[in-house]
Amino acid sequence: MIDLYYAPTPNGWKISIMLEETSTPYNVIPVNLGKGDQFKPEFLAISPNNRMPAIVDHKGPDGKQVSVFESGAILMYLGEKTGKFFPQTPVEKFRVLEWLFWQVGGLGPMAGQVSHFVNYAPNFPGDHSYATERYKNEYDRLLGVMDTVLKNREYLAGDYSIADMAAFPWVLMYKRFGVNLDAFDNLRRWFDVIKNRPAVRKGIDLGKEYINPSANQSKESLKMMFGQTADSIKKAAEEKK
Numbered sequence: 433m434i435d436l437y438y439a440p441t442p443n444g445w446k447i448s449i450m451l452e453e454t455s456t457p458y459n460v461i462p463v464n465l466g467k468g469d470q471f472k473p474e475f476l477a478i479s480p481n482n483r484m485p486a487i488v489d490h491k492g493p494d495g496k497q498v499s500v501f502e503s504g505a506i507l508m509y510l511g512e513k514t515g516k517f518f519p520q521t522p523v524e525k526f527r528v529l530e531w532l533f534w535q536v537g538g539l540g541p542m543a544g545q546v547s548h549f550v551n552y553a554p555n556f557p558g559d560h561s562y563a564t565e566r567y568k569n570e571y572d573r574l575l576g577v578m579d580t581v582l583k584n585r586e587y588l589a590g591d592y593s594i595a596d597m598a599a600f601p602w603v604l605m606y607k608r609f610g611v612n613l614d615a616f617d618n619l620r621r622w623f624d625v626i627k628n629r630p631a632v633r634k635g636i637d638l639g640k641e642y643i644n645p646s647a648n649q650s651k652e653s654l655k656m657m658f659g660q661t662a663d664s665i666k667k668a669a670e671e672k673k
């Protein structure tokens with residue numbers, strides 16, 4: 433059995449989708465980010481970056497327990513464990529890895545910044561227009577990269593793979609970022625096909641009941657999420673002991 437440390441956000445959905453796609457049995461351990469569960473010492477022992485998702489596989493390689501943090505690493509782990517959606521032949525494997533790394537190093541962080549400046553920064557004083565525009569443009573550029581590639585391929589790396597599962601949740605959020613997909617016909621086709629996969633729908637629905645938008649915008653939550661420093665994490669972890 434796999435324990436999934438989870439909150440219903442794009443990074444969490446990548447893993448719930450993969451677990452559903454591969455019919456892997458799992459047990460959800462909710463991580464309430466607005467309440468600071470990510471600073472609990474027992475969580476930091478698994479995920480030292482105080483971010484979810486993370487997993488613990490009680491029957492890892494050689495039957496031993498293993499934990500994995502970082503969504504890209506978790507997708508690779510599950511792909512290797514199940515033998516699904518992550519081809520192991522050299523050329524196909526690196527096609528998938530190109531797009532997986534593109535997502536975890538580019539699309540995810542840039543979309544995360546769009547989300548921050550569109551949805552959260554207005555709670556803080558100052559003019560955020562330069563940063564908002566900068567990240568919206570970069571998100572748009574990255575959507576354009578996908579659209580171009582998807583002109584000649586059904587999925588990012590050829591066949592449906594962990595690379596698509598990584599990218600999809602960050603496209604799913606486009607409306608919340610004040611963006612539309614009108615200029616991207618190929619991306620739209622890809623998006624609609626993936627959105628209608630039953631396992632994707634199940635993965636995205638996981639933990640819907642934990643979403644509490646007003647709690648996310650409370651003063652305490654905002655400070656918890658966006659006021660983090662090395663020192664504040666140490667203090668929060670001490671308090672959670």
Ligand SMILES: N[C@@H](CCC(=O)N[C@@H](CS)C(=O)NCC(=O)O)C(=O)O
Pocket residue numbers: 441442443444465470482483484485501502503504536540656657
């Ligand atoms: N690079 C990480 C990013 C994970 C991440 O940013 N998770 C967010 C939620 S989407 C989180 O746990 N935030 C907690 C916090 O900011 O304290 C991954 O891909 O797993």
